[in-house]
Amino acid sequence: MEARTEEIEGVEHQIIIPAALLEFEIRALFADHAHAYIREQIRLADQKATFFFGASCATLYVLFLRVHTVQPWLKSLLSWNLADVLALLALITLATACVLGVMVVTPRLEGWSKGLIFWESIATRKTSEQYIRAALTLSHKHLVAETLRNCYELAFICRRKYRLLAWQFRIMLFGLTLAAPYLLLASG
Numbered sequence: 001m002e003a004r005t006e007e008i009e010g011v012e013h014q015i016i017i018p019a020a021l022l023e024f025e026i027r028a029l030f031a032d033h034a035h036a037y038i039r040e041q042i043r044l045a046d047q048k049a050t051f052f053f054g055a056s057c058a059t060l061y062v063l064f065l066r067v068h069t070v071q072p073w074l075k076s077l078l079s080w081n082l083a084d085v086l087a088l089l090a091l092i093t094l095a096t097a098c099v100l101g102v103m104v105v106t107p108r109l110e111g112w113s114k115g116l117i118f119w120e121s122i123a124t125r126k127t128s129e130q131y132i133r134a135a136l137t138l139s140h141k142h143l144v145a146e147t148l149r150n151c152y153e154l155a156f157i158c159r160r161k162y163r164l165l166a167w168q169f170r171i172m173l174f175g176l177t178l179a180a181p182y183l184l185l186a187s188g
Contacts (some may be wrong), residue, residue: 024140031147038154045161046105049168053101056094056172059179063091066183086182093175100168104161117150
């Protein structure tokens, strides 16, 4: 048991909290913290992917303009020089980085169809009252379990996003590395 003092309408009251409730509070706080942490990591992955997508698209645009105006590719492959090969490789890798960026931010949620947190499972209820009734009939323990189940599902989404993000970043860097010499060679 733990005693807390709280002020209610200007009067201090001593509230005795059973140990079991304190343990539950700790578990609920943990579940909320884990849920918020994973959501933040997902948001961060999406932001990074969007930034890398923008950098890749901007470089693609500059390369395309340069190739189109300076050295058209409508010539025999035998007449291509190092700059032409670098430009083609850079365009392909940067386009691949863009596709990976779209894959990172595209939601791929499968969620538990009977859950109370995943938006698709909430939307399967015919009415809002049906959802409210389902949520309010669960015990505190089951509500924490719902949050932890959603954490588990979000962790898989987060892992997938960061794996794709890592590949997007590597491929973008490779594309930028290929584009830099082309832009320097083509301008001279």
